[in-house]
Each structure stands twice: as structure tokens, then as C-alpha cells.
Amino acid sequence: ETGVTQTPRHLVMGMTNKKSLKCEQHLGHNAMYWYKQSAKKPLELMFVYSLEERVENNSVPSRFSPECPNSSHLFLHLHTLQPEDSALYLCASSQDKRGVTDTQYFGPGTRLTVL
Amino acid sequence: AQKVTQAQTEISVVEKEDVTLDCVYETRDTTYYLFWYKQPPSGELVFLIRRNSFDEQNEISGRYSWNFQKSTSSFNFTITASQVVDSAVYFCALSYLSGSARQLTFGSGTQLTVLP
Numbered sequence: 471e472t473g474v475t476q477t478p479r480h481l482v483m484g485m486t487n488k489k490s491l492k493c494e495q496h497l498g499h500n501a502m503y504w505y506k507q508s509a510k511k512p513l514e515l516m517f518v519y520s521l522e523e524r525v526e527n528n529s530v531p532s533r534f535s536p537e538c539p540n541s542s543h544l545f546l547h548l549h550t551l552q553p554e555d556s557a558l559y560l561c562a563s564s565q566d567k568r569g570v571t572d573t574q575y576f577g578p579g580t581r582l583t584v585l
Numbered sequence: 586a587q588k589v590t591q592a593q594t595e596i597s598v599v600e601k602e603d604v605t606l607d608c609v610y611e612t613r614d615t616t617y618y619l620f621w622y623k624q625p626p627s628g629e630l631v632f633l634i635r636r637n638s639f640d641e642q643n644e645i646s647g648r649y650s651w652n653f654q655k656s657t658s659s660f661n662f663t664i665t666a667s668q669v670v671d672s673a674v675y676f677c678a679l680s681y682l683s684g685s686a687r688q689l690t691f692g693s694g695t696q697l698t699v700l701p
Contacts, residue, residue: 503688513676513691526688558628566687573620574689576630 472496474577476561482583483551491546491580493561501566502544503574504536507558519544520566551584558582587612587681591692598667599700606662606695608677614638618680619653619660620689625673636660667699 474495483489495502504516518526519538527536533555535547544561558581562574588611598604610619621633634644636653644651648665664671674694680687 512693515688518688560628560630562630564687572687573632573635575632576622578627578629581628 495563
């Protein structure tokens with residue numbers, strides 16, 4: 471496997487379900503990100519983990535819960551979602567060096583539909 | 586505040602035409618980075634280029650070229666001799682420092698359709 475992978479690629483869930491999205495990066499990076507991309511809206515940053523520590527959460531509703539057990543894996547746990555949470559969820563990774571921006575590389579995304 | 590504006594929502598061209606995608610940004614940082622990404626229908630954002638604020642040299646990569654002008658806060662992207670495979674949504678992005686982490690703010694994207 472190379473780059474950034476995400477599973478599942480498609481997910482349909484009811485509002486009472488609990489599910490998790492998984493992201494794995496094979497680039498040796500130390501920072502990982504979750505973004506939400508809704509129709510007709512710019513990409514929204516949800517969470518940032520740098521060196522496995524969460525540094526930003528951008529006021530995301532608590533029904534989204536991230537987990538970063540190590541620098542290669544990132545999860546997004548979902549529970550009691552709303553139909554408006556239906557979107558493409560993208561994971562990205564980068565090599566975070568203080569004061570220096572490195573490029574973020576993205577996974578293929580998980581297309582989530584909440585019924 | 587950081588902001589990226591891509592005023593062109595949709596562009597449609599015929600194959601082999603040249604096309605320029607506009608990007609205008611706002612930032613108070615003196616050091617910043619600009620990016621272009623391509624998002625084909627499959628959904629994955631593909632990195633195209635990164636430029637830092639101290640390097641205003643234009644860059645060419647095959648049929649792609651980028652024109653960075655600090656005086657007008659613009660970072661425009663030109664595809665020469667467009668092909669059907671260039672059809673995608675293109676995003677311009679600006680990095681900024683928030684707390685201890687560098688983050689990206691994206692424009693709303695330009696949907697490019699190249700017709701055969």
C-alpha cells in the first residue's frame with residue numbers, strides 16, 4: 471500500500487447507528503487531518519493531529535469523535551449522526567515541522583450517507 | 586483572516602484550448618504557502634504544486650503552469666492544450682499557522698469540463 475488509504479469508501483448509516491471511518495498513511499508523516507466536503511461548500515477542516523496530539527478541532531459537534539492511536543492511523547467515530555452530516559470525508563497527512571509548511575497528501579475519501 | 590477566492594465556479598472548454606483558473610488570496614502572514622489540488626470524479630485530492638511567498642518565479646510542469654504575483658495576491662493556474670482527462674474540480678489553498686500547527690484554507694473550487 472502506498473500513500474493515504476481510507477476505509478470504507480462508501481458508508482450508508484441510520485441516525486442511530488455507530489460506525490467508524492479509518493485512515494492509514496504509509497508516508498512516514500507525523501500529522502494527520504480529517505476534512506468534511508459537503509456539496510456546494512468548501513472543504514472544512516475538522517480535526518488535526520500532530521505527533522498524535524490533537525491540536526485543533528474547529529468546534530465540530532461531539533457526535534464526531536476522532537482517535538489517533540499512532541502516527542500512521544486515524545479514526546473518526548460516528549454516532550447519532552444527522553442527515554446533514556452526509557458528505558465526503560477526506561483524510562490527509564503531512565510532515566509537520568514547526569514553522570514550515572509541508573504538503574498535505576489526501577486519501578480517496580469515504581462517501582457517507584446518513585438516512 | 587485567511588481567505589482564498591476562486592471566482593470561477595465552472596469553466597467549460599473544448600479539447601486543445603488553453604484555460605486559466607484564477608485564485609486570489611488574503612493573508613496577513615509575511616510567510617505563507619500556496620497550493621493547487623486537483624479533484625477528479627473519484628474524489629481524491631491530488632497535489633499539483635506548492636509555492637512559498639518568497640518565491641515569485643513562475644513554474645511550468647508539462648502542460649501546467651502557474652503565475653504567482655504578490656502584488657495582486659494571485660496564484661493563477663494555466664493548462665495548455667487541455668485534454669478530456671483534465672476535467673476535474675481544481676482547488677487553490679493557502680496555509681496558515683493556527684496554534685502549533687500549519688493548516689490549509691481552501692477556495693470553493695473551479696469545476697473544469699474539457700469537451701472532446
